[in-house]
Amino acid sequence: MRIVVCITGATGAIYGIKFLEALKQYDNVTTHLIISEHGKENIKIETSYSLEYVYSLVNYAHENSNLAACVSSGSFEYDAVVIIPCSMKTLSSVANGYSENLISRVSDVALKERRKLIICPRESPLNSIHIELMLKLSNMGAYIIPPMPAFYNKPKTIDDIIDHHIMKLLDKIGIENRKSKRWEGMS
Numbered sequence: 281m282r283i284v285v286c287i288t289g290a291t292g293a294i295y296g297i298k299f300l301e302a303l304k305q306y307d308n309v310t311t312h313l314i315i316s317e318h319g320k321e322n323i324k325i326e327t328s329y330s331l332e333y334v335y336s337l338v339n340y341a342h343e344n345s346n347l348a349a350c351v352s353s354g355s356f357e358y359d360a361v362v363i364i365p366c367s368m369k370t371l372s373s374v375a376n377g378y379s380e381n382l383i384s385r386v387s388d389v390a391l392k393e394r395r396k397l398i399i400c401p402r403e404s405p406l407n408s409i410h411i412e413l414m415l416k417l418s419n420m421g422a423y424i425i426p427p428m429p430a431f432y433n434k435p436k437t438i439d440d441i442i443d444h445h446i447m448k449l450l451d452k453i454g455i456e457n458r459k460s461k462r463w464e465g466m467s
């Protein structure tokens with residue numbers, strides 16, 4: 281399975297990093313990573329992880345400016361593109377087909393090739409433009425999975441909250457996992 285992971289400059293870079301750590305556990309998953317320039321900034325601002333560490337988690341990394349990278353073409357097959365976290369700027373470029381960098385291009389390819397596109401948009405509050413763009417992408421088949429914490433599994437740490445989100449992403453891609461406690465009904 282080939283997964284393209286994109287980290288953009290919305291707050292929550294840690295979600296992207298933890299997602300890459302989770303994918304690294306699977307021998308049958310090959311990862312391609314693209315980090316926007318603002319994504320790189322936010323990794324520095326928000327986390328104690330180095331960019332070297334983040335890149336060490338993946339099989340292949342591409343610069344966001346490199347539109348000639350393999351993942352830029354529909355002829356290069358991949359199973360899913362996951363943008364985590366996704367800024368409103370990148371959301372807009374994807375929703376409007378404005379493929380001026382590799383992240384918007386691979387997302388555009390996923391849509392045109394009818395492959396899985398999973399977007400984890402992050403902004404609060406949302407204005408009507410943000411909501412309209414998400415609706416537009418959802419209508420085109422993209423999965424809109426914002427990092428919204430659940431509390432029914434009684435999280436105790438930030439990692440618990442992030443793991444629950446990662447479980448949802450792995451489920452959607454079709455990767456069996458036990459990242460978090462699932463709701464099994466009231467006893």
Ligand SMILES: Cc1cc2nc3c(=O)[nH]c(=O)nc-3n(C[C@H](O)[C@H](O)[C@H](O)COP(=O)(O)O)c2cc1C
Pocket residue numbers: 287288289290291316317318319322325366367368369370402403404
């Ligand atoms: C610390 C920090 C947090 C940010 N958080 C958000 C956010 O949650 N959502 C968002 O849409 N933009 C956020 N931004 C602004 C984006 O980084 C900015 O719009 C940028 O142009 C996004 O570019 P990119 O999508 O190419 O990464 C944040 C910026 C900084 C410095």
